[in-house]
Amino acid sequence: EDQVTQSPEALRLQEGESSSLNCSYTVSGLRGLFWYRQDPGKGPEFLFTLYSAGEEKEKERLKATLTKKESFLHITAPKPEDSATYLCAVQANTDKLIFGTGTRLQVFP
Amino acid sequence: GAVVSQHPSWVICKSGTSVKIECRSLDFQATTMFWYRQFPKQSLMLMATSNEGSKATYEQGVEKDKFLINHASLTLSTLTVTSAHPEDSSFYICSARRGGLNNEQFFGPGTRLTVL
Numbered sequence: 013e014d015q016v017t018q019s020p021e022a023l024r025l026q027e028g029e030s031s032s033l034n035c036s037y038t039v040s041g042l043r044g045l046f047w048y049r050q051d052p053g054k055g056p057e058f059l060f061t062l063y064s065a066g067e068e069k070e071k072e073r074l075k076a077t078l079t080k081k082e083s084f085l086h087i088t089a090p091k092p093e094d095s096a097t098y099l100c101a102v103q104a105n106t107d108k109l110i111f112g113t114g115t116r117l118q119v120f121p
Numbered sequence: 122g123a124v125v126s127q128h129p130s131w132v133i134c135k136s137g138t139s140v141k142i143e144c145r146s147l148d149f150q151a152t153t154m155f156w157y158r159q160f161p162k163q164s165l166m167l168m169a170t171s172n173e174g175s176k177a178t179y180e181q182g183v184e185k186d187k188f189l190i191n192h193a194s195l196t197l198s199t200l201t202v203t204s205a206h207p208e209d210s211s212f213y214i215c216s217a218r219r220g221g222l223n224n225e226q227f228f229g230p231g232t233r234l235t236v237l
Contacts, residue, residue: 044224055214055228056165058123099164103224107153113164 014039014104018112025090025119033085033115035100045083046109047076048099056099059085090119124148125217127229134205135237141201142232144215150195151217155226156188159212171198205236 017036025031037045044063048056060069062078069076073094075086085098097116101109124147134140144154153172157165169190171177177190189201198217202209212233216226 046225048228053212053231053233055125055127055216055231058225058227061225107155107170107218108167109155109226111164 014102014110016100016102016110016112018098018100018115020115021113022116023118025087025117027091027119027121028089030086030088030090032087033098033100033117035083035085035112036081037083037100037102038081039102039104039110041105043103043105045078046101046103047083047085048101050097050099050114052097059098087117090117092119092121095119123219123225123227125151125215125227125229127215127232129232130230131233131235133235133237136206137204139201139203140205140234141199142213142215142234144198144200144217144229146196146217146227149217149219151198151219152195153218154192154198155216155218156190156198156200157214157216159214159231165214168200202234205234207236210234210236 015038019034047059050056060076065080067078073088077084095118097114099114101111126145128143156168159165168183169177169179171190171192173192173195179185192198214231216228218226
């Protein structure tokens with residue numbers, strides 16, 4: 013069964029304290045792994061798509077990496093405005109996305 | 122590019138009434154749209170997949186007669202919650218997928234439904 017597990021569930025960081033969020037997956041035939049950011053009461057905002065092991069993508073303070081079993085979202089020198097829930101999702105052999113439960117990130121000044 | 126809108130952003134209705142939620146892709150044509158439901162502090166749960174011009178595919182446990190989905194054009198899908206009950210209160214989010222090689226889904230801002 014296709015499955016996505018995110019850790020930690022919640023993360024509190026001091027402003028400037030870099031860290032990483034983990035997304036572990038088991039899927040038959042990965043077509044893509046997606047990272048989204050979701051603010052309270054809003055829809056998810058697309059961040060990255062990764063398609064193959066070894067691929068990396070960056071956007072401002074965020075960097076996403078992918079291996080055959082997991083993906084990491086690295087946050088470098090985070091700011092309070094980076095506080096949100098970060099969702100990971102995988103797409104297997106269908107159009108459907110399978111979401112993890114997310115990591116709630118809080119960055120304190 | 123890749124903007125998806127939803128209307129309304131929130132709605133309060135009485136038990137037994139029906140509510141329609143619209144999802145539009147504003148700057149691209151969406152071959153496929155998806156409807157999700159999200160309960161507080163939980164992740165997104167896929168309800169159904171909607172392809173333009175064909176019947177929606179519902180996930181296991183989702184009542185197709187209760188959650189009516191219409192995808193009449195490449196830019197518009199609607200979700201109608203029929204005979205709503207308080208347990209249908211939730212945050213409903215749509216997404217749209219562009220055609221072509223990219224598989225990204227772009228999400229709308231969500232609709233908060235409260236059934237009294």
